[in-house]
Amino acid sequence: xxxxxxxxxxxxxxxxxxxxxxxxxxxxxxxxxxxxxxxxxxxxxxxxxxxxxxxxxxxxxxxxxxxxxxxxxxxxxxxxxxxxxxxxxxxxxxxxxxxxxxxxxxxxxxxxxxxxxxxxxxxxxxxxxxxxxxxxxxxxxxxxxxxxxxxxxxxxxxxxxxxxxxxxxxxxxxxxxxxxxxxxxxxxxxxxxxxxxxxxxxxxxxxxxxxxxxxxxxxxxxxxxxxxxxxxxxxxxxxxxxxxxxxxxxxxxxxxxxxxxxxxxxxxxxxxxxxxxxxxxxxxxxxxxxxxxxxxxxxxxxxxxxxxxxxxxxxxxxxxxxxxxxxxxxxxxxxxxxxxxxxxxxxxxxxxxxxxxxxxxxxxxxxxxxxxxxxxxxxxxxxxxxxxxxxxxxxxxxxxxxxxxxxxxxxxxxxxxxxxxxxxxxxxxxxxxxxxxxxxxxxxxxxxxxxxxxxxxxxxxxxxxxxxxxxxxxxxxxxxxxxxxxxxxxxxxxxxxxxxxxxxxxxxxxxxxxxxxxxxxxxxxxxxxxxxxxxxxxxxxxxxxxxxxxxxxxxxxxxxxxxxxxxxxxxxxxxxxxxxxxxxxxxxxxxxxxxxxxxxxxxxxxxxxxxxxxxxxxxxxxxxxxxxxxxxxxxxxxxxxxxxxxxxxxxxxxxxxxxxxxxxxxxxxxxxxxxxxxxxxxxxxxxxxxxxxxxxxxxxxx
Numbered sequence: 220x221x222x223x224x225x226x227x228x229x230x231x232x233x234x235x236x237x238x239x240x241x242x243x244x245x246x247x248x249x250x251x252x253x254x255x256x257x258x259x260x261x262x263x264x265x266x267x268x269x270x271x272x273x274x275x276x277x278x279x280x281x282x283x284x285x286x287x288x289x290x291x292x293x294x295x296x297x298x299x300x301x302x303x304x305x306x307x308x309x310x311x312x313x314x315x316x317x318x319x320x321x322x323x324x325x326x327x328x329x330x331x332x333x334x335x336x337x338x339x340x341x342x343x344x345x346x347x348x349x350x351x352x353x354x355x356x357x358x359x360x361x362x363x364x365x366x367x368x369x370x371x372x373x374x375x376x377x378x379x380x381x382x383x384x385x386x387x388x389x390x391x392x393x394x395x396x397x398x399x400x401x402x403x404x405x406x407x408x409x410x411x412x413x414x415x416x417x418x419x420x421x422x423x424x425x426x427x428x429x430x431x432x433x434x435x436x437x438x439x440x441x442x443x444x445x446x447x448x449x450x451x452x453x454x455x456x457x458x459x460x461x462x463x464x465x466x467x468x469x470x471x472x473x474x475x476x477x478x479x480x481x482x483x484x485x486x487x488x489x490x491x492x493x494x495x496x497x498x499x500x501x502x503x504x505x506x507x508x509x510x511x512x513x514x515x516x517x518x519x520x521x522x523x524x525x526x527x528x529x530x531x532x533x534x535x536x537x538x539x540x541x542x543x544x545x546x547x548x549x550x551x552x553x554x555x556x557x558x559x560x561x562x563x564x565x566x567x568x569x570x571x572x573x574x575x576x577x578x579x580x581x582x583x584x585x586x587x588x589x590x591x592x593x594x595x596x597x598x599x600x601x602x603x604x605x606x607x608x609x610x611x612x613x614x615x616x617x618x619x620x621x622x623x624x625x626x627x628x629x630x631x632x633x634x635x636x637x638x639x640x641x642x643x644x645x646x647x648x649x650x651x652x653x654x655x656x657x658x659x660x661x662x663x664x665x666x667x668x669x670x671x672x673x674x675x676x677x678x679x680x681x682x683x684x685x686x687x688x689x690x691x692x693x694x695x696x697x698x699x700x701x702x703x704x705x706x707x708x709x710x711x712x713x714x715x716x717x718x719x720x721x722x723x724x725x726x727x728x729x730x731x732x733x734x735x736x737x738x739x740x741x742x743x744x745x746x747x748x749x750x751x752x753x754x755x756x757x758x759x760x761x762x763x764x765x766x767x768x769x770x771x772x773x774x775x776x777x778x779x780x781x782x783x784x785x786x787x788x789x790x791x792x793x794x795x796x797x798x799x800x801x802x803x804x805x806x807x808x809x810x811x812x813x814x815x816x817x818x819x820x821x822x823x824x825x826x827x828x829x830x831x832x833x834x835x836x837x838x839x840x841x842x843x844x845x846x847x848x849x850x851x852x853x854x855x856x857x858x859x860x861x862x863x864x865x866x867x868x869x870x871x872x873x874x875x876x877x878x879x880x881x882x883x884x885x886x887x888x889x890x891x892x893x894x895x896x897x898x899x900x901x902x903x904x905x906x907x908x909x910x911x912x913x914x915x916x917x918x919x920x921x
Contacts, residue, residue: 230793230834230841230868233659233671233876348403348461351425354432361415361424362515367794368393368409371418371427372515373454377435377442380511383521385536386448388427390456400459407839411796415514423459430456434468450507450568450579451476451536477570479539479743480577486543489746500550502561507568507579519653522585529587530563534580540754541653543744546581548652553626557619559640559650560584586648592636592786596799599784599810608645609781610916615647616777617909620770624905630766632656632666632758634773636780636787654753660789662757663772664825665765665899668879669731669757675876676724677739727880730887731760764897771902775822782811782819789829791836804831804848814915822908825900827878833867843867 362372371388375381393406401407405421412418431454435441449472457467483504487495495501510523510532519542523532535542549562562581570577588594591612598604616639623631629652638651659667728735735756737747748754758766776788786797788805803809806823808816835844843851843859851859889895903911 230830230864233674233872348426348463351422351429353425353428357428358432358435359428361419361428363413363415363517364409364418364424365413365518368406368411368423370518371424372415372518373427373431374512374515375442375445378446380524382446382508383510383512383515383523383532383534384446384448384507385451385515385521385534386445386454387536388431388454388456390423390427390459396459400461403461404459410839411792411794411836413795414798415516416798426459427456430463430466430468433463434466446508449473449477449571450480450534473536474572476536476539477572477577480570480575480579481539481543481744482575482577483565483567486578489744489749490547501565502550502581503564504567505564505582507566510566510582523582525564525582529585531583531585532566532580533562533583534566538742540742540744540748541655542580543578544748544754545651545653546578547749548629548654549581549583552628552652553622555619555622557615557647557649558622559648559652583650586640586642588641588643588645590637591639591641591647591781593798594641595636595781595784596786596797596801600799604784606919610912610919611645612639612647613778613781614909614912614916616649617774617905617912619647619649620774621905621909624767629654629752630758630763631770632755632773634770634777635661636777639777654755654758656755656757657773658792658794660792660829660831661773661776663769664827665761665882666757666769667827667875668882669728669760671876671879672724672728672731672883673735673756676721676728678721723880727883728756731883732756735759762897765899767905768898768900768902771822771905771908772825772900774905774908775819775902776805778815778822779805779811779819782815783808784810789831792831793834793836793841796836805829812915812919814911814918818903818908818911818915821903824902827875830868830871833871834864 358375358377360374360376362374364371366389369390369392371390373386373388375384375386393401393410396404396406404423404426406423409418409421409423412421418424438444448470451473453471453473455469455471457469458465460466481489483495483501487493487498487501490500492498492500505525510525512532513522513524513529515521519533519535521532521534523530533542533545546562546565549559552558552561554560560583562583564582565578566580566582567576568579569575595604598608616634620631620634623629631649631652632654633651633656634649635657638649640648640650642648656662656666656670659670662670734747734751737745738751738754738756738759751759753759758769761769779788780786783801783803785801785803786799787801788803790801790804806819806826811819831844832848833844834841835850836842837850841864843864845851886895886899
């Protein structure tokens, strides 16, 4: 089965229980939106001969359209599409004067078959891109991608220095493309690949660089236009034609994002801080254009240079409530050596909308070694992963979590090796305090139970609407796709029972967290999230003691990765590949000491089998897994029918949703009677985990 954004919804997402079995890739494509920008203008081609396009606008955005690089209106495409019959093609599209004669039907049929094969052949010039070579002096560089292969980080090389304006390229979802185009551009690989080292070598990256190079040269002064764009504007590729002259590119100006940004005074007012210009609570302010982008390493994270120093620039280009929420958390945290230090600067930019000077992000200390996700597997493979390092990191992370609890800090719902960096001295430092949470493959079962209900309670049952995917595809991270994707087809009737009743899930979610709607309703920062302490519905629905138990579960999975020497607890996750993939599937054991494995088992009590126990990504495709954990239908064998994969996913999610509802109803009833054990799964406390780690470390040294 092909990988696509629709696969996330139909296969690795709880709403798969409401999706008809279908072949991924044939579902009508849902194109990334621009938060209010008019993406598809009917008169695009009519005005494509103008160097700057005619543009279209709405209240939310202003769009610039350029169709093609040569300044011409493309001629009508009379080329024959693969798979068309002669009757469909008409006489003008035939390869020659094949006038049928009596008795020549077989001969003509053979010719038609040959013509059809030729139309699909890679030897046919129609099916080839003129070149995927990067221009000798390219104007752009690709630093990675996200959005499941639909959003690419583009660094403008034509500016020196280049400010971190965060103008990314968005392409159509790969299910919209032909198999030939997907293969030629490596779109299936881009779906699960994020890092620059691998993404930059894909055909789609080279294609984007060439297309942007040609497109930008059609402007009179493109650098000036680029620098005038609102922060986080988007360059939209509406199509991916093999002939670059037929491409349709559009700039979406994110004025809606500007409206959601806060000035210093507005933020201080919301936080009840007087005299913000002189308040010690706020760090110094620096202008965005005083920063030079060095590398975009994540959707929300860049390495920048300021006054000769390398720093991290943290900013997001949608759902601004998360960046201000993280800023407040970081400014409020009591310092700890294993928690990222307070922000160095507030980064501001003068907005064209309202003429305000808005805070677009902040800078943090930069730790060059990088994340433990990338460091640990490399050290293990090179024989440099020592027990001393493992014990030190494990105790440092646990100590940091205890410190957060002790000082009244926020809960930490995103504990993964991705969010732990190493200092030059080899010490662990926790980062990322947005509190968005993680994919269910990483999450504790009690959190997943609430999250499943939330997703189903907020499911968009209007199958004609693509708004959910539009919102998600530009949300800024693949994790958002897993949490926020709630759109899709309502197939209650096809299930043949009463399983799908949205009001059932809405009622249950309201009992768990009555204020959930106020937290979900808007993208911008409001006092609702400030008062609640987070925007994370699933974690807010738990009591403080339950949250600690959930953190212990995630800590157990991190300990597993540290001591097994792997980047992640799952092998070949569908939505993301790592540069060094794990050779284990949690809770398989291979290298961790016995006492550590026993501690991990205690921390992860209550765990449930993940979808990867039934489905797995093999290369660029999704396939089934047999009872021994071996992929079925891999390269060299017969491929599993997509319907079979859909049926397996639907069965899995149905069982998970039923379990979630049963668990949460049991919890509510027990809490009402005062009989609920907040440590339902009898996991150790964070302090008990730390004591056990310290004891194991001492035994190892002795």
